[in-house]
Amino acid sequence: MMYNIYEGMDMKGTVLRLEKSSIFDGDGLRTVVFLKGCPLRCRWCSTPESFQKQIQTTLDGSITYGQVMTVEEVMVEVRKDIPFYFHSGGGVTLSGGEILAQPDFAYNIIRRSCWEGINTAIETSFYGDWLKIERILGCANTAFVDMKIMDPLKHKQYTGVENDIILDNIRRAGQGIKGLKLVIRRPLIPGVNDSKEELEALGAFLGELPGVDHLQLLPYHRLGTDTYRKLGIPYQLAELEVPDEEHMKWCAETTEKYVKTII
Structure with missing residues (x-):
């Protein structure tokens, strides 16, 4: 079909990769477009190959991460899965890295997908300029936004950036945007952001925002550690244990006092 x-x-x-038929990045079956580049350096990040916007190779040269694509080249791949979107209620999801590291590229993909009637979702930290975010949200059906840590000093320590911009952008979006489903995600990192104080601060913050649909709590995992090794990047949280089901339940009960929570 010609467009x-x-x-x-x-x-x-710069696109890191495209994944087909994902069920974890929004409703239905989804094509996930991972963009390269991220200004954050979360110590628990599972995709260190997404840090740099440039195309990278592993130390031994056996794997290349990333490729330069046009918006239309991305759309060609997205359109191949339209029958799956139709039958499952799925669509396209933009992820990263951080999509706001390439805001104009991200916007044009989302805008074109929306124009073609494809359901759209984004995954982001909201670390970016509000005007860039606002126009992307105007074309998105769902936004998944990570809130790493409420404490500003800890946020800077564990992610490399301050969280005032992130919180301000969430406040703006959290007032409610017509047609947008806003989902907040909290990756639970043992000993870092899973204390009673942190979770209650998170819940209280979100409880004041009528546009937040719900909060998702995501357990820490060690996926990606092998990629760190292949790129020669030290992984700083290797000693942490994956939280058990009982702890995850406690975290949910703590936040549910303030906001709807889904694990």
């Missing part, structure tokens, strides 16, 4: 020329179709960006 007419449209604004932004030849814009280039």
Whole structure:
């Protein structure tokens, strides 16, 4: 099927990879477009190959991470799965890295997908300029936003950036945007952001935002440690244990006093 020329179709960006038929990144079966580049350096990040916007190779040269693509080249891949979206209620999800590291590229993919009637979702930290975020949200059906740590000093220590911009952007989006489902995610890192004080601060913050649909609590995992080794990057949280089911339940009960929580 041929598509007419449209604004932004030849814009280039760096794509880490595309994953087909995902069930973890929004409703239904989804094509997930992972973009390269992220200003955060979360110590628990499972995709160190997404840190740099540039194309990278492993130390031994056996694996290459990333490729330069145009918006239309991405859309060609997205359209291949339209029958699966139709039958499952799925669509396309933009993820990272951090999509706000390539905001114009991300916007043009989301805008075109929306124009073609494809359900759209984004996964982001909200660390970016609100005006860039706002226009992306105007074309998104769902936004999954990570809230790493409420304590500003800890946030800086464990992610490398301050959280005032993130909190301000969540406040703005959390007032409610027509047609947008806003989901907040908290990766639970043992001893870092899973204390009673942290969880209650998170719940109280979200409880004041009528536009938040729910909070998802995600258990810490060690996925990605082998990629750190292949890239020659030290992994700093190797000593941490994965939280058990009982602890996850306690975390949910703590936040449910303030906001709807889903594990």
